[in-house]
Amino acid sequence: MSVNDSLLVIVLAQAVLYGTPLLYAALGELLAERSGVLNLGVEGMMLFGAVVGFWITQRVHGSAPEVLFLAVLAAAIAGAALAAIHAFLVITLRANQIVSGLALTIFAGGLGLSAYVGTELGFSPNTPIEQQFRDLDVLGLGDLPVLGPVVFHQSVLVYASWGFTFLVALYLGRTRWGLNVRAVGEAPASADAMGINVTLYRYVHVLVGGAFAGVAGACYSLSITAGWSSGDALVGGAGWIAIALVIFAFWRAELCLVGAYLFGGLSALPFALQGREVDVTPEFLYALPYVMTIVVLVLVSTGLSKRRIGAPAALGVPYVREER
């Protein structure tokens, strides 16, 4: 048995696989929160993105790259469209960001719009998928020990997620617009006085955040599960874990990647162990990611109060300039 068949390598490879939607969703939520807007509708946007992406693969004909690209694009637009509702409510109408985000999840989630669209289109768990993302063998290195399956044998979605992580980190840390949006999230009054359009920045970042969430959802329907089912099971709470991810990544893109793979690994563990016929109660394993989220969140919260890095100071607060 080669090392690539060992439990460790399999779990690592699957950590990347399962971690990828978490990463996309976390990057999106990170952008929104950096501009000062909390969007709790991630789970709903992911589910909707999943069904819209699936819709494209089932109904649009063409070569695999064309169809899949279109599907991901459609999923991104779907996520952004939902985010626009939230953006309008909390930025322009100054509604409570927490309730609005929850409303979005209820509206778009497994008992809402996603289910509605899916069943209207006639999809079910039995619908076979027409096109899906397959694992690539990059540079023929897919058989290298350990690195092979983990790094060189993943789908385009995974590789694109690395590119996006790099881009988001670069954007926030080294560009003029990144500086501006960080100012908007920390001190909107100061940013406004310096001539930055707070409203515009917030809208853009919330919408882009939604687009990322939509793509994250498509990762499930087009790659991991490669199918669709109504209800919440398709995404299974990943949207909420992504929100927590942003917090314990200290609102930094590169740490989102680390956290996403950590949790991806925890999600993959149950299947891997069952494959080994290790006798552990499945529910206990399924519960691990959720419990770990809580544990890490507590550790981060107690640490945050000591340091000066942390949440954008204006997160969750509507910005009102005195009447113009």
Added chain:
Amino acid sequence: MGEQVPATAVTERGAGPLGASLPPAVRMTGITKRFPGVLANDGVSFEAASGEVHALLGENGAGKTTLSNILTGLYRQDEGEIELWGERVRFHSPRDALDAGICMVHQHFRLVEPFSVAENVVLGDHRGEGRRVLLRTAATEQRVDELSERYGLAVNPKAKIWQLSIGEQQRVEILKALYREARILIMDEPTAVLTPQEADTLFGTLRTMADEGKTVIFISHKLHEVKAVADRVTVLRGGRTVTTVDAAPATLQSLATLMVGREIEVAKPLEQARQLSDVRMLEVDGLTVPGDRGETAVDGVSFSIREGEIVGVAGVAGNGQRELAEAVSGMRDIRSGSIQVAGRRLRGGDPRAAILAGVAHVPEDRLGTGLAPSLSVTSNVVIKTYRTRSLSRGPLLALRRMRETAVGIIGRYDVKTPGPGTPVRNLSGGNLQKLVLGREFADDPLVLVVAQPTRGLDVGAIETVHSYLRDAAAKGVAILLMSEDLDEIRALADRILVIYEGSIVGELPAGSASVEEIGLLMAGGTRE
């Protein structure tokens, strides 16, 4: 935008090289601005020339800040016109004003705390270099160094804002304007956070800038400053322009009368020491208190206050007075040392214990800490006393009696409000302070800790608050007064303590202390 005249060509203020008068740098005509419930500016007209320091004088609430916010594009006027160098302009946002060359240093700085100085300076700049996508940190830091040196505004471009003192933060605000090559600089009450010596340095910097042809608009309610730095003074009162005068011939008395509209006495410090009892009401011994970031904010401070005595603590903001006030009132933990009220030791970090021991507290943050903004006047009046037998029967509230208590305080302390059920955020600053004072006095406290009591209040309200404080002292309340306004401390206090970097560096009886002496101590110098 009007013609750019090289700074060196300005021989007289407002005159060009040929002697003909140029259009003023700024001309605002007929400016009117309404907010719900208040007419902030009522047909105001104002003019300032290039190369001058022009003061906008008025008491708090006269409309100075509103006018300048309109000039900087933060507000839009309901009526009226703005002209810059003879051309009519219309601002839709702060960006337009910035592009036109107008920069403002606000009273509450518009800085981003976690960012560095260089990042704050370059934020939002979209001219030339600023259009690049990637930030060029090194170049920016270098430019900041250049400007610092040229104008005498020493600050480390790499430092984060939260690490800087308030005086240094103000320098960053000015550097922002210089970086943008602003031609019109507005300073809103800049000396509130400076020692007298630092204020003089600032005036020097402003003078330099005016001599270069820039226009400096200096907003203040402090008469002697206006006289010290300005060329001309425009007085605002009640949202209207009273008149514009040259600063040199004006006297403090004439300016005061213009500002308030009636004869008032320019506040003078207490001449004689009052007769005081010997009972020590508040004793602080070796008190050490941590700051927000774990540093030592108050370092081994000891003092005592007698029954009926007012002790004023003078110091530049950020030297520990806030933390000291919070420690005595129980809102902040104590690291070591002790506080005793009427001889009994007070448990640290427990506001309820302090309240029960007879310590009243009028915090500097009126509406966020001292009062719950959305709640009614009644709720705020009983916010500390709702548990007592007279206001609740067991777990049930006695709503009617609470209301009666509120009505009583509203009447006794002349709090102008539509009714006891009004949310307190609707009240004006002066009435809020009267409400808080009324509430604190109603419980017959032994000690009163009061911080920045007249910040943002108009002259009438200031007089009222001072009289309430004096009355309380006369009745035997020991008062610990923190104020950034030296005039106020000198007018009220029996004794003055100066705090610097967490320690008491000087103690002076009020009558004999001079402003220079106090200022020197505030800046960390030592007395001869």
Added chain:
Amino acid sequence: MKLERRLSQPWWLSVAVPVGSLVVAFAVMGVILALTGHDPGETYRKIVEAGFTGNGALSATLISATPILFTGLAAAVAFRMQLFNIGAEGQLYLGAIGASWIALQFGDRDVTSTPLFVVAMCAAAAALGALWALIPGVLRAFARTNEIITSLMLNYVAGLLLTYLIFDSSSYWRDTSTLQARSFPQGKPMPDASNWPTFGSSVVVPLGFLIGLAAALVVWVLYSRMRFGFEVGVMADSPRAARYAGMRTRRKILAVMALSGAIAGIGGASQIGDFTYTLDGSPTGLQAAAFGYTGIVVAALARYNPFAVCLVAVLIGGLLNAGYTLQGPDFPSGLVGVMQGIILFCALGGELLLRYRLRIRRPRTVNPVAEAAS
């Protein structure tokens, strides 16, 4: 035209705005229905009939309304203090676990008094629900951990616990008496005496509903007439002012979370005693009903007022009930979530009108020149 902050709120606005947003929501929903090939008028008529006016409709509606009355109260109690307890879902599950345990225990001891069962089940449910809510409560009070994520994560854990008890263990709750029961996992049936009574004949009112109404009354008294509510009001508005006034914030956080969890837990007891008569561990049963999340919708729409929660619970219950009854080609699954979402969006948008007013600029003549100083 611009937005100005209101100085005061006329009382009728607090009612007009939620009602108005409901009307707008139904209009929007009508448009969506029309666009997707359904007749809005017909659909609404069917909803009203299936939810309220039809034969036995109101009774069925009360069955749907009872659990969300509890979770709505639970959400309102917490949200009023800016404590976003999203965990009512899990707290309800824990309540069901507790209530069924004590019912089985009493059954083993041959207890026959139904009132005793009711009291015991409610007590056990409240206790477990409160404990489950205290986990995020303690973390929030002492470690300043955000209660939204923690309470939410615990929903998933509670659901897994429920599944575990019935499906993957031989726990006390599981029915292992017959071969069939051992092959197809299910919960033990509750003793007959533990079935909660109902009231009325033409409209059947479950005891749980009445208990919910009583709970609403208690919450109202607590929040508007007692020191508890006063303190909550201050803490919600300004935590700094609360600390300044000497209030014990941490204790209050714990108390409110416990209360919230207890109420949600009793909702779980009602599920056992009123409706299911067994512990339902199936992922497609209790766990798919989303009572907790629907409760949040109810609370938000009712603007956290306990009496309004009762009313809104019946309304939404009618909607849900109609949704189940009419499920078919005309009523795809998902319509229910969509409608709730739209109603909530409109309610959130309507909130704006409560805090701000729209002002149209009127042209005015310039004021006469100010008087000169004396």
